[in-house]
Amino acid sequence: MSELLALVGLNAHYGDFQALYGLDMSVSEGEVVAIIGANGAGKTTLMRSISGLLQNASEAVNYRGQPIGALRADQVAGFGIALVPEGRQLFPSLSVEENLMIGGKLGRSGPWSLKKVYDLFPILLERRNQASTSLSGGQQQMVAIGRALMANPELILFDEVSLGLAPVIIRQIYDALPGIVGDGMTAMIVEQDIKKALSVSSRVYCLQEGRVSLEGATNDITHDQITAAYFGLAS
Amino acid sequence: MSGWVVTRSTRASRAAMVIGLFAMVVLAAAPWWAGRADLRLMGEIYLYLSLACLWNLMAGYAGLVSVGQQAYVGFGGYMLFALTVFGGFHPVTAIVLGGVLAALVSVPVAALIFRLRGAYFAIGTWVIAEVFRLSFAQIQALGGGSGSSLPVAIVKEIGAKKAAREAMSYWLALGAALIVMLSVYLFLRSRRGLALTAIRDSETAAAGLGIDIWRTKLEVYVVASAFTAVIGGLIFLQKLRISPDAAFSVNDWTAFVIFIVVIGGIGTLEGPIIGTLLFFALREVLADFGTIYLMVLGVVAIVVMLKAPRGVWGLIRDRYDLEFFPLSYRVRNKD
Amino acid sequence: MIEWTGAIVQGILLGGLYALFAAGLSLIFGVMRLVNIAHGDLIILAAYMGLTTTVLLDVHPFLALLIVVPVMAGLGYVLQRGILNRTLGDDILPPxxxxxxxxxxxxxxLLETYTADPRKLAGGAIETASVDLGGITLGVLPLLTFGIAVAVIAVLQFIFYRTSLGRGFRAVxxxxDIAQLMGLNKAHVFGVAMALALAVVAIAGILLGMRTSFDPAIGGGRLIFGFEAVIIGGLGNLWGTLVGGVILGVAQTIGAKIDPGFxxxxxxxxxxxxxxxxxxxxxxRVEH
Structure with a gap:
């Protein structure tokens, strides 16, 4: 497995506030990596930094060996990196189908098309001409995931996809995940629900106050280790 | 920690006050030492300085970016003519009354154009100025579209001799500029002024603090408009002739004023002063070039807005930490 | 009675021109919340470009469109990317x-290049041609102007709501931020929006120049007419600007009928x- 994404000493700032401190991370092709951590640990900042919404030092983020840390989000998207943003963030002026189509704006070739997205989430086919704002939270999340898939990304980033959704909807979405990443797509999943995160991932990073506090294969890590890393207790 | 005090004044601001008082005395005596052309130019400088301070109060502090304050310059000018010719008032009384009337007119105007947000507010103010211009052009008694001159008898009320008249309009301009600057300064130091700064920094936060944004903006608009009308009266007391196009000129009374404030430093009290001096210096140098001069002003304003949005004064202040009109509080060690 | 009907119909046709002034303003406000104070002056600039083109190449103003439209569009793109994009943000003052x-x-x-003398584009026979409709005589040029306005707004509406470019406009x-994630470079999208707006400005400028004489100082007035049409019609609604333009045009022709100064x-x-x-x-605009 070759290395797809490498973070090297990533520092991220919002103005004077530093959110990430010298993060090192590595994601290989085909992996599903979970990012866990308490509120304010820097998970969303990490997603914003990789996707280019937050620009950093160029060499801090490397994709297939190329430095991309200083690129804008639209340039990063061109590399085949897609983000399902926290809080869904659909375009309210666009219909469901238009939201999906704009996800495919870059025209990268690959397995995903409108038809495949509708196969995955049949409810969206029914609602395709509706305003995206008229959908339920779970359906909106499906659109947000579909929108990212339409880009046919190599690396897909999920930021808190289960936030604010009913348990039954969360289960539906997580049931769909293997179908998404099964084709060899690489994924990073930010998740509050540790059990869910571990159930779909092969490796896990735990963040605490902007630093990596634990890293390892999902199967090797114990519950106690996670608790310690999560809350910052000495292990 | 008892060695620390919170203060507004600084050594620079106290020095500025002493120098300022001395300068006032020298300037007030100008009719005895300056030539007629210089006196006229200085009078014009004071009036532009006043317009700049007022526009800066609206745009730089209250977020009311207007491109239509020529409405009140022209209104004040026309009130001078109307109230002296038809009302029999002394010109100075007429000018003050013009300010009062402008305040009354500005309230319903504000009720209408405050419905427009941001940049659309700006164009809305321009529409109002056009309505004023076209309306005054319809009044035949005031000369209609071609305008009229102030009758000699009324001009004589200011002073029997030409020299006396010119000295008088000079002092009126100087006095008006002082009153405007002092009013703006005291207003910004008051509770209302602090509210204004809060609004500028964040409307939502200010509303959360219980500041009535609409009311505070209305007060600024009304007061600025009234003062602008007074300055308009003084401008046309100097010119002695008025026409709709001159009275409601967007170039003369708004474009120049905006350039002055932007170049000097918007949202600062010192900015309009520096801007006015730079504006007139540029004008003296480039006066012969006419349209080129205006192009240069436009380019300078754009460059300043893009590269140094706090203007020349902002650059000076950043470098030397100076403040001649102490508005901000400083923490200083007493010892 | 027929006179008043005539004035109203003239006003409706005049409204087409005002809708063209307004469409560009509405478009750029819709995409990037930018209000361009120079909009009217750009209309006049386009009219002068038309003048130079017709004089130099000895062509009809309508043919001049083939040059003025792309030149203005290019100018719009450069202006947006070179200057205006840097002014966009939370503060309304810089733009x-x-x-x-x-x-x-x-x-x-314009004053330096063309002097303050009023100029006009020579439209030839079409300027005086008219058709008679039930006792009301209508100029062919105003009719054509109105038709062009309807067509331009229809095209803008189509671009905005039926094309990939329009989806990009709406998404940005x-x-x-999220639009950037979709691979849309907002600086470029804004540049394209301004190019489109100035292409419409070019059409408006040529039609204005054939209809009336113009000089460098009248830009502000055209900005105001366009702005009024936008606000009357309702922000963010392209067809609304046509209605707004028509209401403004009718008010003006009726006012002129009462008193020319009015x-x-x-x-x-x-x-x-x-x-x-x-x-x-x-x-x-109603959000759907």
Missing amino acids: LLVTFGLSVIIQNV SDNQ QILAGHIAFLIVLAIRPNGLFP
Whole structure:
């Protein structure tokens, strides 16, 4: 497995506030990596930094060996990196189908098309001409995931996809995940629900106050280790 | 920690006050030492300085970016003519009354154009100025579209001799500029002024603090408009002739004023002063070039807005930490 | 009676021209929340470009469109990417003051180049041609202007709501960050929007120049007419700008019928009445 994404000493700032401190991370092709951590640990900042919404030092983020840390989000998207943003963030002026189509704006070739997205989430086919704002939270999340898939990304980033959704909807979405990443797509999943995160991932990073506090294969890590890393207790 | 005090004044601001008082005395005596052309130019400088301070109060502090304050310059000018010719008032009384009337007119105007947000507010103010211009052009008694001159008898009320008249309009301009600057300064130091700064920094936060944004903006608009009308009266007391196009000129009374404030430093009290001096210096140098001069002003304003949005004064202040009109509080060690 | 009907019909046709002034303003406000104070001066700039083209190449103003439209569009793209994009943000002052400075520069460049003398584009026979409709005589040029306005708005509407470019416009307008994630470079999208707006400005300028004489100082007035049409029609609604333009045009021609000096004032008053009664305009955009 070759290395797809490498973070090297990533520092991220919002103005004077530093959110990430010298993060090192590595994601290989085909992996599903979970990012866990308490509120304010820097998970969303990490997603914003990789996707280019937050620009950093160029060499801090490397994709297939190329430095991309200083690129804008639209340039990063061109590399085949897609983000399902926290809080869904659909375009309210666009219909469901238009939201999906704009996800495919870059025209990268690959397995995903409108038809495949509708196969995955049949409810969206029914609602395709509706305003995206008229959908339920779970359906909106499906659109947000579909929108990212339409880009046919190599690396897909999920930021808190289960936030604010009913348990039954969360289960539906997580049931769909293997179908998404099964084709060899690489994924990073930010998740509050540790059990869910571990159930779909092969490796896990735990963040605490902007630093990596634990890293390892999902199967090797114990519950106690996670608790310690999560809350910052000495292990 | 008892060695620390919170203060507004600084050594620079106290020095500025002493120098300022001395300068006032020298300037007030100008009719005895300056030539007629210089006196006229200085009078014009004071009036532009006043317009700049007022526009800066609206745009730089209250977020009311207007491109239509020529409405009140022209209104004040026309009130001078109307109230002296038809009302029999002394010109100075007429000018003050013009300010009062402008305040009354500005309230319903504000009720209408405050419905427009941001940049659309700006164009809305321009529409109002056009309505004023076209309306005054319809009044035949005031000369209609071609305008009229102030009758000699009324001009004589200011002073029997030409020299006396010119000295008088000079002092009126100087006095008006002082009153405007002092009013703006005291207003910004008051509770209302602090509210204004809060609004500028964040409307939502200010509303959360219980500041009535609409009311505070209305007060600024009304007061600025009234003062602008007074300055308009003084401008046309100097010119002695008025026409709709001159009275409601967007170039003369708004474009120049905006350039002055932007170049000097918007949202600062010192900015309009520096801007006015730079504006007139540029004008003296480039006066012969006419349209080129205006192009240069436009380019300078754009460059300043893009590269140094706090203007020349902002650059000076950043470098030397100076403040001649102490508005901000400083923490200083007493010892 | 027939005279008044005539005035109203003339006003409706005039409204087509005002809708063209308004469409560009509405478009760029919709996409990037930018209000361009120099919009009117750009219309006049386009009219002068038309003048130079017709004189130099000895062609009809309509043929000049083939040159003026792309040149203005290119200018729009460069202007947006070179200057205006840097002014966009939370603060409304920079775009306002920069476009205000631009307005003064354009006016004075035109004054320096073409003097203050009023000029006109020579449209030839079409200027005086007219058709008779049930006792009302209508000029062919005003009719054509109105038809072009309807067509331009239909095309803009199509681009906005039926094409990939339009989806990009709406997406960037909704949420700039997330639109960037879709691979949309907002600086480029804004440049394209301004190019499109100035292409419409070019058409408006040529039609204005054939209809009436123009000089470098009248840009501000055209900005105001366009702005009034936008506000009367309702922000963010392209067809609304046509209705707004028509209402403004009719108010002006009726005002002129009462008293020639009352024409422009009547338009402003109609605008202020709408602002007093329906501050959001007659047809504000409904989010779907």
